[in-house]
Amino acid sequence: SPDEAGQLLLEENLAAARWRAGRGRGRLPAGRLLTYRHRPVEDWEPVEVLKAVHAYSHATADSPGWAGSAAHRFTVDVAHAAAQHLPGYAEAPWRWRRPSRPGVPVGLCGTWRPDVADISWTTPTELLQRWAHADAVVLTSEVLEQLPAKLPTRSGPVYLLTRPGGLTPHQWELAGLLGQALLVELPTAAAWLQEQLQPDIGVPQRSPRAGMDHTWVRLRPRPS
Incomplete structure (x- = not known):
């Protein structure tokens, strides 16, 4: 469900914040959320979804369990889906060939x-x-x-x-x-x-x- 997916992402992000705080690289936010409740957001463009995924990944990558975690796999899937909805993606060729370079030997x-x-x-x-x-x-x-x-x-x-x-x-x-x-x-x-x-x-x-x-x-x- 959206609540479960959000909770998964929240916990991984908090794990990264704890890791940084324990090494003097920041502190945990006061009154931090421990439970996620989904609130629908409308009219997101695919590029905005991609940017949000990249921002979240950057903020969460310090979590000791980030690599290979369920949250990591989820963000990869979301980014993949968003990329497929970018303008021009469907029309772009699946295989790319290097253009020939016409020239006289x-x-x-x-x-x-x-x-x-x-x-x-x-x-x-x-x-x-x-x-x-x-x-x-x-x-x-x-x-x-x-x-x-x-x-x-x-x-x-x-x-x-x-x-x-x-x-x-x-x-x-x-x-x-x-x-x-x-x-x-x-x-x-x-x-x-x-x-x-x-x-x-x-x-x-x-x-x-x-x-x-x-x-x-x-x-x-x-x-x-």
Whole structure:
């Protein structure tokens, strides 16, 4: 009943007041109530209910038995119910997905510039400036010599493009500095690469399977 719920909250609040008073952090109010009687209140907005729950929780959290108590569980349930009545709550999506970040991948190439659309080919200096935040980074194997030994941390994909024949032993060693890069052999994997570079994808969408017509490898130190 409302009287029982109110009494539960009152007793937990008094327990917190006693705990603080016993440590010199306040005193019990004179003429304090020991019995709760419910008096209806009309026209409370959901946000006002939430604020009242937060204020009560702040005032009662010092109670030694607050965590996991019936009063604590009751306030959590009230706050949950009030939140569901906030304006716009029912219309908001249940699941949230991070918005895609449309952007042109940044690339660095040498004398060989692969015929891949939607890449902003740039200079080594500008590449390093954009390395950490570019949606995708595309490199050709011949520019590995131009990269510093220590690169900034990045979370987006790095695609290392090679021609048939793959990497030389020295290029394998340099490629190991890229960490989790993707080795892509052209022209075999051109269509797959173009798919990955679409603005609303940005990260590899599928793993290699037997029979697929592209090379897809996470770079690791080359076996000796």
